[in-house]
Amino acid sequence: AAGDLVAKIYNELSKAYSLHADLNDERIQKSLNMLIVRLVFLLYTDDTGILGSNDIFQHFLERREAQDIRQGLIELFRVLNTPEDDRDEFLSEEFKQFKYVNGGMFSDESVVIPQFTDELQRLIVEDAGRGFNWSSISPTIFGAVFESTLNPETRREGGMHYTSVENIHKVIDPLFLNDLNKEFEKIRDISVV
Template sequence: MPEPLTPHTFVAKWQDVTLKETAAVQEHFLDLCALIDHPTPAQDDPHGTRFTFEAGAAKLDGQQGWADVWKRGFFAWEYKGKHANLDKAYQQLLQYRESLQNPPLLVVCDIERIVVHTNFTNTIKQTYTLTLDDLLTPQGLERLKAIFRDPDSFKATQTTEQVTKAAAETFALLADHLRRQGHAPDRVAHFLIRLLFCLFAEDIDLLPKGRFTDMVATGRHDPQGFAEMLAALLRAMAKGGYFGAERIRHFNGGLFDDASILELDYTGLGILHGIAHLDWGSIEPSILGTLFERSLDPGKRAQLGAHYTSKDDILL
């Protein structure tokens, strides 16, 4: 075991470090092991077959890569320098994960933050962040220990299918509400598909992260204001350009060829606000697409309830 290290000693050391990534990575990880009284990679696995630094991993395109640390059945870990873009580190791990036997946790770290992304099969993805200050608390230390000893404690209780079903049913409520206001079913469908796309796009970084959700929260009590913001966003998506201070990419395919919208009232915005905070990047589009289509057809509404079973059943 490494020599024990107190939380205050660890934080005092690493909060002032300005070393480059390559100079800091392994020492930082070894200090984490000391902090939670866990064997280092070399102590736990002298041959480097299941817990090691610089774990070789083939990328999805077939090229060779290396994860900074890997512990089989627990995590793959990628470092970046202080204040770096950890989303890029996460994207690297997504490239490596299959070659590393799909560890349940994908961890990225910039010395000051440890961000844990869950990678369990058929559960919604969750993200947890530990800061240096968190490591001074008993709860933070327990969460850090769980990365090394109990990855299942990070597992979400709801499956992807359960969350997808709930999202589709909520969209069905919004579809019903718009039809009761006299809007034609085809216009309702086109409008809701646009909203659905925006929710997905912000969670997979096609739109600025959280931008659409923030817009819904801001406009929830101002229907006219939300309508104006949404029309402006759709115009930017149709051609590419700025939406406020943020540059929006061009989305082709015809979905945003015009900026026409259906104005949502307070009730409609309340329904949309209730599902905007879901992790849409974890919801299965193939399942949601089928459920969404059924939600727009009142004659098939019963299939949203008792007849929902699994992905295979839905896609028949």
């Protein structure tokens, strides 16, 4: 279901970009992919409360008309990339309530954001927001979901390939995790005097 929602958002965003840009343009394609990642991340954090109160992003989108979402997201992404102590002291309460996101997800300000349509807003607010609980999705699933939004050439160039938890364990267990687990068991079995 999450994959279907991401695909629908991807298709609506593609339509929005195509109104003013060439979808074959590498900059537009990278922007589309990054915007999808950012939006899905914010939907997930909405349902988990990671960035503040639940539905903080949902309410942010609901307060805007479709034509105002683009500018709102540009400002929101800038705020999310700024530690709270470094933010403008006159920043509105609406933006102050969002916590800082480290790791660089929102650091690239060259990401092009298209003008939102009423349908795109409805899809994100109603179907992906109110209509779906992202907190039940394992974060490991996001790798596969995000990879599916990238075209094969972009994935290949960036070395972006989802690796399942099972395959990761095939590598890390014999390298160090098995020994670490044995050591932990020995420590746990030591009786405390």
